[in-house]
Amino acid sequence: MRKMVLFLLVTCLWNANALFAQKLSKADKTLIQNLKGHIQYLASDELEGRRAGDMGEQKAVDYIIKQYQELGIQPMGDNGFIQSFPIDEGKRFSNIAYVKINNQKAILDSDFFALSNSGFGNFNSKASVSLNEPKQVWFMDVNDVLEENATNPHFDLNNWIINTATQIKDKGAAALFLHNSGTTVDNIQFNKYDTAKALALPVVYFTKKGFTKFFDDELATYQIETDISFEHPTRTAHNVVGFIDNHAANTIILGAHLDHLGYNQDKHGLDLNNLVHNGADDNASGTAALMELAKSLLKKSPKNNNYLFIHFSGEELGLLGSKYWLDHPTYQGSFNYMINMDMVGRYDTARKLTIGGFGTSSKWAEVLSKTSTPLLTHYDSAGTGPSDHASFYRKDMPVLFLFTGSHSDYHKATDDADKINYEAQKDVVRLVQNIIKTTDDYGKLDFLKTREQSMGKSTKFTVSLGVMPDYAFTGTGVRIEGASQGKLGEKLGLKASDVLTQLGDYKLIDVTSYMQALSKFKKGDKTTLVIKRNGEEVKFEIQF
Secondary structure, eight states: OHHHHHHHHHHHHHHHHHHHHHHOOHHHHHHHHHHHHHHHHHTSGGGTTOBTTSHHHHHHHHHHHHHHHHHTOEEOSSBTTEEEEEEEOOOEEOTTOEEEETTEEOOBTTTEEEOTTOOOEEEESSOOTTTOSOOEEEEEEHHHHHHHTTTOTTOOHHHHHHHHHHHHHHTTEEEEEEEOOSSSOOOOOOOTTOOSOOOSSOEEEEOHHHHHHHOOOTTOOOOEEEEEOEEOOEEEEEEEEEEEOOOOSEEEEEEEEOOBOBTTTTSOOSSOOOSOBOOIIIIIHHHHHHHHHHHHHHHSOOTTEEEEEEEESOGGGTSHHHHHHHHSOSSOSEEEEEEEEOSOSOOOTTTOEEEEOTTSOTTHHHHHHTOOOSSOEEEEOOSOSSSTHHHHHTTTOOEEEEEOOOOTTTTSTTOOGGGOOHHHHHHHHHHHHHHHHHHTTSOSOOOOOOOOOOSSSOOSOSOOOOEEEOTTOOSSSEEEEEEOTTSHHHHHTOOTTOEEEEETTEEOOSHHHHHHHHTTOOTTOEEEEEEEETTEEEEEEEEO
């Protein structure tokens, strides 16, 4: 009897699946096949992870353009479909530079780093090639210096380094090696956007690990050989922009980012390896969905809006492409709203489909109530978040953000095309089509401010100021785009364009140093926050 029941259950389930499969129309089957074809190419090893500004990104750009050219989509970039923009990678230690102690190479970052305003040059402490005489390296423990000046409110370690480098060069020193034997915070960091005048001679900072590794014997003598030099590379990334002109008063922007992590050169991967990160879900899925939306809207579109399709690059580096487009728009018009698709390929019933931006217009609730979908959905009111729609929300535009959820392959080399749920992705495309159709008679949607959502999809600290860093900022410090509603930053009165410069003892030179500083605090700790606002320094006494 039990076997019979099991047989009937399996038969019923098989029949149900068969019926479900039969419900797929020819158009749905074609859409699924097209999505699969796009993603399998975009997330293939051939494209090498589509890192912004690299050859893999260019191949993705070429592929998208070819699709649009074949469809007859109108180009709307600066150069055909393309809008190019620069990525400033900042100063970095040159690939040919090195530090050797007794013929053993020190490991950059792990053992040492050269100060970003270090002087440059090469030397060998054993003998000078030209003068055949020793070159001396001076060692100094900054912990001793900080302790000696602990009661001096005017002491500045950076000025001390500048003056010391000049003084010891006059005494014949070839380089200055710094280390910190104590626990006092010295705030010596590498600032890739440093524009300060170069120091009088090479200055190298050894970590505790590196100093112990190479200089554990105070009585020993060491042969030191170095070549200190820097490079400041830039690369060019590319947005792809297409347009359907219905000669309407308003234009809907539909977007998705095309870039991913490449071989993890920018260290944004979560698996800490240099394998190719194909980014099938993030965001070949959104790229494929956007191309298919363009195809369907060109074939038959509601006529009360125009449609602008933007494939952004540089999203993984801090929404660079969307910010650049908004600062340098390739199309001028009245914009209705923006829909962003980022990671729409891994739907399951546990994670559901998140529709963000629900609170950015009073009309979204009514629109979405009229828009059916077989997908289980979760609504989030926030107009901000870790994707390109946040850039448009910042410009007072209603947005929606479609996202099928994070997963264990996020930002890892395992985010591959064979893990995509193509049938559910088809339903995401159909949902966006239905939203567009539903809004066609609404005219221009109103805009509402919403609660803020912090940038970033994961954190490694237990406290927060509740602010959104501007990842595209290339100055010293952390410029913010706003403060989350009800969070500490808002209560302090922090505003967009404020630049955070110090948290407690920790100076902030970039977002990474900000995250590292936050990790030093726990809930209940009291400290001081220093910011720059309109060129003036402002201090806050805070408690997490």
